[in-house]
Amino acid sequence: MTTGTEARLERIGTDGSYVIVPMDHGITMGAVQGLKDIESTIDGVTRGGADAVLTQKGIAPRVHDNKNGKGYIVHLNGSTTIGPDEQDKRLTGTVEEAIRVGADAVSFHINVGSNYEPDQTSQLAEITAEADRYGIPVLAMAYARGPGVDSEDPESLGHAVRLAEEVGADLVKTGYSGDADSFQHVIESTRLPVVIAGGSRGTDRETLEMVRGATDAGGAGISMGRSIFQHEDPEAIATAVGGIVHDDLSVDEALTRSGLALEV
Numbered sequence: 001m002t003t004g005t006e007a008r009l010e011r012i013g014t015d016g017s018y019v020i021v022p023m024d025h026g027i028t029m030g031a032v033q034g035l036k037d038i039e040s041t042i043d044g045v046t047r048g049g050a051d052a053v054l055t056q057k058g059i060a061p062r063v064h065d066n067k068n069g070k071g072y073i074v075h076l077n078g079s080t081t082i083g084p085d086e087q088d089k090r091l092t093g094t095v096e097e098a099i100r101v102g103a104d105a106v107s108f109h110i111n112v113g114s115n116y117e118p119d120q121t122s123q124l125a126e127i128t129a130e131a132d133r134y135g136i137p138v139l140a141m142a143y144a145r146g147p148g149v150d151s152e153d154p155e156s157l158g159h160a161v162r163l164a165e166e167v168g169a170d171l172v173k174t175g176y177s178g179d180a181d182s183f184q185h186v187i188e189s190t191r192l193p194v195v196i197a198g199g200s201r202g203t204d205r206e207t208l209e210m211v212r213g214a215t216d217a218g219g220a221g222i223s224m225g226r227s228i229f230q231h232e233d234p235e236a237i238a239t240a241v242g243g244i245v246h247d248d249l250s251v252d253e254a255l256t257r258s259g260l261a262l263e264v
Helices: 004-010 025-029 036-050 057-066 095-100 119-136 152-164 180-187 206-216 234-247 252-259
Strands: 019-020 052-055 072-076 107-113 138-144 171-174 193-195 222-223
Touching: 004 107, 004 119, 019 234, 025 171, 036 052, 036 057, 036 234, 052 057, 057 072, 095 119, 107 119, 107 152, 119 138, 138 152, 152 171, 152 180, 180 206, 193 206, 206 222, 206 234, 206 252, 222 234, 234 252
Parallel strands: 019 052, 019 222, 052 072, 072 107, 107 138, 138 171, 171 193, 193 222
Antiparallel strands: none
């Protein structure tokens, strides 16, 4: 890892832990709740506790004036929910383009176990090589997805995060296996910092219990989109998540600090 890569990793995290809010879903799902006025959402989550936000390159002009000095990640592939196959993520940008629009890091999605895994693996390897030349960190979004693959199986998730390390990523995002004990295997499968995805939105307590379980297992934080940007109060839920990731709060303490209801 180059000095530049290490320096830029610090811009998207806090002391080796990460609260990242991806908002690249506009390409996937359209202008859903939280993304029409993406400026206000970015302002709220970065005030609340997010270390970095993530979008596609074309949204960059809407990011910088609203991110309150926090980090910025540009995502480099995508697909749509109305297309023929959502798992078929195609390139949408390059590392050089990300740098030109002010990114501190880039990210790339790979579905390990899918029919598209071979091409996506090659593309991720090319991106990590290019990023290394520029000193730009790469967040690999490595999911266990495909025919016959259990997306919450710790062995499959462990394989996915190890693939990310093997091809040169600096940080890896994956799904959560459901509990801290099983997720420990995922953490032990790589030396990279591991952050968890959020998936479709649950209750505040369910979201925070997932974050707490992942951090208890040794996870480095979260990269959650819909659970945060589609919340009625994105700033409050970002504050709660940040309280667990950065300050080691319990779920109840995080709910209390953020002003969210202590639901059961």
